[in-house]
């Protein structure tokens with residue numbers, strides 16, 4: 001059987017890391033596409049040359065031609081520009097919307113059967129625009145954010161409790177950004193919910209609130225440290241987890257930006273929710289009941305995503 005084909009649209013910091021991870025995990029052959037001449041070719045060759053030491057079998061190719069993504073099983077999109085210190089994700093909307101148009105049209109023509117994972121910010125609005133431009137079925141287009149946000153939350157919790165990250169689960173909802181909703185009552189250490197751990201004296205509510213805030217600001221913390229560009233190791237790892245779930249039909253329960261039409265009372269919007277990812281793409285949305293406070297935070301997040309979608313429609317009349 002031929003190896004799966006993985007197309008990475010954008011060969012910058014995240015794109016290059018995705019290529020290396022996909023090859024090392026032998027998820028399939030990798031095509032790196034970027035408008036910057038030489039960049040995807042250079043990264044593809046460099047990663048291919050790590051193959052003999054690492055011992056993986058995967059072909060890597062860099063390209064400026066969309067025809068080379070033909071037949072891709074998975075497309076992961078990072079094309080666009082990242083944040084600089086002081087910028088919000090929303091400041092990227094205008095420039096990255098134009099990029100989504102070109103990418104969406106390229107995927108529509110050359111890889112219409114792919115499972116598409118968008119990473120470009122502002123995430124929830126860019127996934128929506130990419131789906132509109134590509135015309136692919138909604139269940140085959142989603143956005144990576146929740147896996148990363150919950151990984152950050154899990155990391156901070158494991159430090160607070162001094163336990164393995166493997167035993168910490170976390171649950172986040174809503175748009176990617178300052179309005180994301182970490183749900184503490186569904187986040188656990190070996191099944192024990194965080195509010196119970198507060199009662200047990202493992203931490204205090206104040207410390208937990210500070211961890212939630214650090215999770216919300218997780219991207220900005222790294223942008224501030226790096227001074228140019230944004231996080232790329234953990235974002236790439238998170239998207240690879242989603243791609244693997246699809247390629248291996250793992251039916252993983254992963255939070256991602258998915259199309260909600262009826263779920264969570266929404267009438268057609270991409271927003272971060274728990275999903276089941278398998279060979280059908282986004283096979284199911286897990287529609288949990290929120291309490292009053294959680295609903296308020298979720299509504300706030302939804303409103304902010306809606307505002308960005310409306311802004312996209314104002315910029316590109318074909319989206320209206």
Ligand code: A3D
Nearest residue numbers: 010012013014034035036078079080081082119120121235
């Ligand atoms: P960067 O290293 O700048 O790579 C982006 C690449 O896109 C560059 O190599 C560009 O040449 C390329 N590019 C620009 N326009 C096009 C185009 N029309 N077609 C193809 N390629 C193009 O950025 P990065 O890899 O660090 O980040 C990529 C995106 O991911 C940014 O928008 C970030 O804000 C976003 N990001 C999202 C998360 C989430 O959790 C959602 C986390 C981190 C970064």
